[in-house]
Amino acid sequence: MSSASAGPTNAGLAGRVALVTGAGRNVGAGIAHALAAAGAHVAVNDLHGERAEATAQEIIARGGTAIAIAADVCDAEQVRAACDATIRELGPIDILVNNAGVPDAGVPLQAFRDMPIEDWDRYLRLNLHAVLLCAKAVLDPMCDRGFGRIITITSEAGRLGVPPGLSLYAAGKAGAAGFSRVLAHEVGKFGVTVNCVSLGPMENATMREQVLKAMPTRRYGTPADVGAAVAYLASPGASWVTGQTLAVNGGHFTT
Numbered sequence: 001m002s003s004a005s006a007g008p009t010n011a012g013l014a015g016r017v018a019l020v021t022g023a024g025r026n027v028g029a030g031i032a033h034a035l036a037a038a039g040a041h042v043a044v045n046d047l048h049g050e051r052a053e054a055t056a057q058e059i060i061a062r063g064g065t066a067i068a069i070a071a072d073v074c075d076a077e078q079v080r081a082a083c084d085a086t087i088r089e090l091g092p093i094d095i096l097v098n099n100a101g102v103p104d105a106g107v108p109l110q111a112f113r114d115m116p117i118e119d120w121d122r123y124l125r126l127n128l129h130a131v132l133l134c135a136k137a138v139l140d141p142m143c144d145r146g147f148g149r150i151i152t153i154t155s156e157a158g159r160l161g162v163p164p165g166l167s168l169y170a171a172g173k174a175g176a177a178g179f180s181r182v183l184a185h186e187v188g189k190f191g192v193t194v195n196c197v198s199l200g201p202m203e204n205a206t207m208r209e210q211v212l213k214a215m216p217t218r219r220y221g222t223p224a225d226v227g228a229a230v231a232y233l234a235s236p237g238a239s240w241v242t243g244q245t246l247a248v249n250g251g252h253f254t255t
C-alpha cells in the first residue's frame, strides 16, 4: 500500500512578506490582520497615511509585524517607492493583495448613458490600472525567486453585472479578473499564482432589507470573511490554485 506523501498545507505564512493596498480600514484592514495572524510580515498601504498607521499599530499590538506605507497606488512612482520601502524594511515581497478599489469614484452612481466620457478614467484608474501597476512592480522579483501570490479583490458587480449604476466599476473589476486569468498562465511556471476574490455586499454597503433576506447566510460579509479567503489563497496549500475567482458572497449570487 502506498502512503500519501505530505503535500503542501495551509499551515501558516510565517516569514512571508505581504503588501496589502488600501488596508487602512474595512476589507483591506481585515486582510492585513488575517495575513499577520497567519505569520506574515505586512506592509499596510493606504492613500491616507494615518489609516495605514492605525492598522499597522493594531497588528503590532496583537503581536504581529507590520509597517505603514502611505502611497497612491494609481501612481507608478509611488507604487515603486512603496515596494522599495517594503523590501528595505521587511524583505522581498511574497504576497501582493490588490485591495484598494472604489465603486463610485467620489461621484453619485450614474447610468452609463448619463456618464460623461471624462469620468470614465476615475473608475478605471484605481479599479484596474492600479492593479496592473502593482502587479508589474512585484512580478519580476517573484518570478526570479520562484514564489509569489497576487490576489486581487474584485466584486460580484463585475462578475455578474449587478447592480445598475456600476457599469464602469464593473468594467474595472471584470478587467482586473480577466487580466489575472491571463497573468496566471504566464507566470505559473515560476511558482507565482494569480487569483481574485470577488465580494458580495459587505457590512458597510447600503443594501435594501430584502437583499439581506434573500441572502442564504442572512448577513453581510465582514473583513474577517475576506481575510480568511485571502489567507487561504496566499497559503502553501493553495499552490495549485491559480487563475481563479473565489466568490465570497454569503451565497447570495449563485450564478
Ligand SMILES: NC(=O)c1ccc[n+]([C@@H]2O[C@H](COP(=O)([O-])OP(=O)(O)OC[C@H]3O[C@@H](n4cnc5c(N)ncnc54)[C@H](O)[C@@H]3O)[C@@H](O)[C@H]2O)c1
Residues within 6 Å of the ligand: 021, 022, 023, 024, 025, 026, 027, 028, 045, 046, 047, 048, 051, 071, 072, 073, 074, 098, 099, 100, 101, 102, 103, 126, 153, 154, 155, 156, 198, 199, 200, 201, 202, 203, 204, 205
Ligand atoms: N464594501 C463592499 O460592499 C464591497 C463589495 C464588493 C467589493 N468590494 C471591494 O473591496 C475592496 C475594499 O472595499 P472597502 O469597502 O473596504 O473600501 P473602503 O473605501 O472602505 O476602503 C478602501 C481603502 O482604500 C484606500 N484607497 C483609496 N484609494 C487609494 C489609492 N489610490 N491608493 C491607496 N489606497 C487607496 C482608502 O483610503 C481606504 O482606506 C475594494 O476593492 C472594493 O471595490 C467592496
